[in-house]
Amino acid sequence: MPFLEISNLHASIEEGDKKEILKGISLQINKGEVHAIMGPNGSGKSTLASILAGRDGYEVTSGTVTFEGADLLEMEPEVRAAEGVFLAFQYPVEIPGVTNTYFLRAALNSIRKHHNQPEMSMSEFTKLVKEKAQLMELDSSLLGRSVNEGFSGGEKKRNEIFQMAVLQPKLAILDETDSGLDIDALKIVANGVNALRSQDRAVIVVTHYQRLLNYIVPDFVHVLMEGKIVKSGGKELALELEEKGYGFLENALVEA
Amino acid sequence: MGQYEQYLPLLKAVSPSWFDQIREAGVKRYQQVGLPTRHDEEFRFITLSQLGEIEFQPAYGATIHRGELASVSQFDDQFAYTIAFINGQFAPEISSVENLPQGLHLVPFDQASSEESEIIQTYLGKVADLSGKLGSNNDQRFVDLNNAHLGEGAFLYIEDGVEVEHPIHLLWVSKADHGPLAFYPRNLIVLGNKSRAQVLESYLGFSGATLGNSVSEIVIGGEAELVHVKLQDENDDAFHISNVSVRQSESSSYTSYNVNFGAHLARNEFNVFLEGESCHTRLDGVSVGLSGQTIANHTRIDHALPNCNSFEVYKTVLGDDAKGVFNGKIFVYQDAQKTDAKQTNQTLLLSKRASIDTKPQLEIFADDVKCTHGATVGQIAEESLFYLRSRGIPYEKAKAILVYAFAAEVLERIPNEELRQKLESKLFAKLMPSEEA
Ligand SMILES: Nc1ncnc2c1ncn2[C@@H]1O[C@H](COP(=O)(O)OP(=O)(O)OP(=O)(O)O)[C@@H](O)[C@H]1O
Ligand SMILES: [Mg+2]
Numbered sequence: 001m002p003f004l005e006i007s008n009l010h011a012s013i014e015e016g017d018k019k020e021i022l023k024g025i026s027l028q029i030n031k032g033e034v035h036a037i038m039g040p041n042g043s044g045k046s047t048l049a050s051i052l053a054g055r056d057g058y059e060v061t062s063g064t065v066t067f068e069g070a071d072l073l074e075m076e077p078e079v080r081a082a083e084g085v086f087l088a089f090q091y092p093v094e095i096p097g098v099t100n101t102y103f104l105r106a107a108l109n110s111i112r113k114h115h116n117q118p119e120m121s122m123s124e125f126t127k128l129v130k131e132k133a134q135l136m137e138l139d140s141s142l143l144g145r146s147v148n149e150g151f152s153g154g155e156k157k158r159n160e161i162f163q164m165a166v167l168q169p170k171l172a173i174l175d176e177t178d179s180g181l182d183i184d185a186l187k188i189v190a191n192g193v194n195a196l197r198s199q200d201r202a203v204i205v206v207t208h209y210q211r212l213l214n215y216i217v218p219d220f221v222h223v224l225m226e227g228k229i230v231k232s233g234g235k236e237l238a239l240e241l242e243e244k245g246y247g248f249l250e251n252a253l254v255e256a
Numbered sequence: 257m258g259q260y261e262q263y264l265p266l267l268k269a270v271s272p273s274w275f276d277q278i279r280e281a282g283v284k285r286y287q288q289v290g291l292p293t294r295h296d297e298e299f300r301f302i303t304l305s306q307l308g309e310i311e312f313q314p315a316y317g318a319t320i321h322r323g324e325l326a327s328v329s330q331f332d333d334q335f336a337y338t339i340a341f342i343n344g345q346f347a348p349e350i351s352s353v354e355n356l357p358q359g360l361h362l363v364p365f366d367q368a369s370s371e372e373s374e375i376i377q378t379y380l381g382k383v384a385d386l387s388g389k390l391g392s393n394n395d396q397r398f399v400d401l402n403n404a405h406l407g408e409g410a411f412l413y414i415e416d417g418v419e420v421e422h423p424i425h426l427l428w429v430s431k432a433d434h435g436p437l438a439f440y441p442r443n444l445i446v447l448g449n450k451s452r453a454q455v456l457e458s459y460l461g462f463s464g465a466t467l468g469n470s471v472s473e474i475v476i477g478g479e480a481e482l483v484h485v486k487l488q489d490e491n492d493d494a495f496h497i498s499n500v501s502v503r504q505s506e507s508s509s510y511t512s513y514n515v516n517f518g519a520h521l522a523r524n525e526f527n528v529f530l531e532g533e534s535c536h537t538r539l540d541g542v543s544v545g546l547s548g549q550t551i552a553n554h555t556r557i558d559h560a561l562p563n564c565n566s567f568e569v570y571k572t573v574l575g576d577d578a579k580g581v582f583n584g585k586i587f588v589y590q591d592a593q594k595t596d597a598k599q600t601n602q603t604l605l606l607s608k609r610a611s612i613d614t615k616p617q618l619e620i621f622a623d624d625v626k627c628t629h630g631a632t633v634g635q636i637a638e639e640s641l642f643y644l645r646s647r648g649i650p651y652e653k654a655k656a657i658l659v660y661a662f663a664a665e666v667l668e669r670i671p672n673e674e675l676r677q678k679l680e681s682k683l684f685a686k687l688m689p690s691e692e693a
């Protein structure tokens with residue numbers, strides 16, 4: 001049984017014109033693997049990521065998603081998170097009035113509660129946060145500030161990976177975490193992700209740039225165009241895309 | 257006012273004879289108008305007809321032990337100099353008014369020394385009075401009703417130049433364990449020139465239907481500074497109708513936090529009259545109303561003299577079928593050039609059945625002034641809610657965290673840390689009854 005199995009997933013926007021965005025996506029991900037998803041703007045990458053994390057506003061018209069054998073689509077977002085799904089947002093949300101540490105502690109303890117574990121003590125939590133902040137080279141002043149409020153673009157992205165490092169999810173979905181990062185930050189983020197890589201976890205990396213994949217080396221690369229996966233391959237596929245653009249896949253799109 | 261005649265001798269017994277005038281004037285004026293209806297402009301948005309239906313008795317005695325008090329009040333003896341009243345009656349057993357520092361006077365009216373009485377006589381009944389002031393509809397009927405019942409009350413006086421760091425608590429507890437009761441809290445706060453104090457005025461209820469109709473008169477001397485937190489956390493069956501009237505002298509500063517968590521219906525009025533130049537006034541409010549609650553806040557600032565500024569941030573959270581009202585009046589008198597007044601009113605509606613009526617009311621008769629107001633009514637941002645949930649925080653808690661953050665922004669400014677934290681945990685408990693902060 002695959003760790004995550006997406007079968008023939010069709011989804012449309014719930015409101016308005018009910019446009020179909022995902023048009024039959026199938027994807028199998030096993031523990032220990034890193035999958036990269038690439039594709040032109042508007043092809044449905046974030047939509048897929050959002051549906052996996054449980055965001056409202058989409059209607060799954062057909063298909064299934066199972067996560068460790070359970071129906072992922074049936075779960076509330078917080079249950080998915082507690083079960084180990086983590087989405088690093090393409091556009092992290094600012095939450096005025098709620099400090100980063102308070103937020104993380106609430107998240108961590110909610111997840112523990114879901115697993116009938118006791119709350120983490122304050123000192124243990126502080127230690128954990130300190131360690132992960134160091135790993136992500138996150139300025140400790142950001143911890144006491146409101147979640148993402150007034151953070152620079154790069155700080156927001158790093159904060160996402162920092163949260164991931166604290167929460168230690170089983171399935172991490174990174175939606176363009178590399179965009180807006182300078183070269184040093186890119187390496188730090190990649191380090192953070194690589195530190196999480198293990199035989200018990202899997203990572204989905206959504207990106208436009210092959211560069212990130214030099215640091216987070218994927219086992220598979222998939223190309224998403226107009227709501228379908230039109231081609232899958234190894235890490236060489238990313239290099240090929242970089243060289244040729246998406247044009248050479250137009251035929252594949254027609255066939256898919 | 258059914259049993260007023262029987263009650264009057266009791267009032268007379270606890271007060272000096274000169275209170276008679278205030279009472280008589282109050283009775284006369286109140287009887288001309290009686291209970292308001294929705295046709296009365298100042299009460300347009302709320303329903304008070306129940307006040308006529310419930311048979312409130314004049315306040316009767318009740319006992320509350322210190323231990324018991326802790327279940328409604330988080331504020332102990334260590335926290336503040338405390339003058340406490342139970343059902344309107346002075347309660348020395350839960351007060352701490354001994355060993356006050358030099359220059360701080362905190363006494364019930366009927367225990368005032370002759371010097372103290374002189375000050376009381378100078379101000380009592382004269383601050384909570386809108387006659388002769390701008391405004392076409394200066395409806396003060398509940399001040400009149402309180403005046404009619406003038407008897408016991410708290411007198412706080414800080415002498416010139418005296419700065420009191422430790423908070424001062426005017427505590428009004430109610431316990432209607434023998435049927436509905438009405439009580440009429442009265443406070444007089446006088447700050448001498450260049451003095452400073454932090455006052456908590458709280459209304460905490462145990463149980464039972466009560467009508468608490470309070471009036472607080474506050475006089476702030478030149479260059480004096482008062483931080484005033486008014487906390488209303490009455491029980492679900494309580495009606496709380498309050499008036500806070502403030503007079504500020506030159507270069508004084510008044511900051512108030514009007515905090516409402518409880519009551520079936522709460523209506524608060526804050527009227528500030530700036531009668532000196534270069535005053536600072538800050539009126540902030542946090543109100544949280546849930547099932548069955550109505551919370552109405554009416555503020556009024558009279559900029560009568562030049563170079564004063566006033567800032568106002570009122571935040572209201574309404575869930576279930578709760579109702580809110582915000583009416584913010586700013587009068588800028590002809591002489592009050594260089595007035596800088598800013599009023600903000602923000603409401604978060606947690607349910608489709610919750611509603612708020614807001615009415616900013618700026619009347620400006622000077623030309624060189626800066627006056628702005630803004631009101632927003634919104635819901636919790638779905639994006640934020642999803643962000644919290646995507647990290648594992650359950651829906652209800654995520655909602656509570658966001659609402660808390662919205663409301664706590666006002667409490668955050670309370671300078672006394674202990675007070676701030678206690679109010680923050682009260683807020684959290686109200687939003688998230690089953691969890692700790
Ligand atoms: N809530 C929505 N309402 C309307 N259209 C939407 C909504 N969400 C997504 N779409 C549309 O669905 C399509 C796919 O969007 P999505 O964000 O998934 O693309 P993407 O592949 O992540 O693009 P990018 O590379 O630019 O991030 C786009 O055409 C977008 O406009
Ligand atoms: Mg996207």
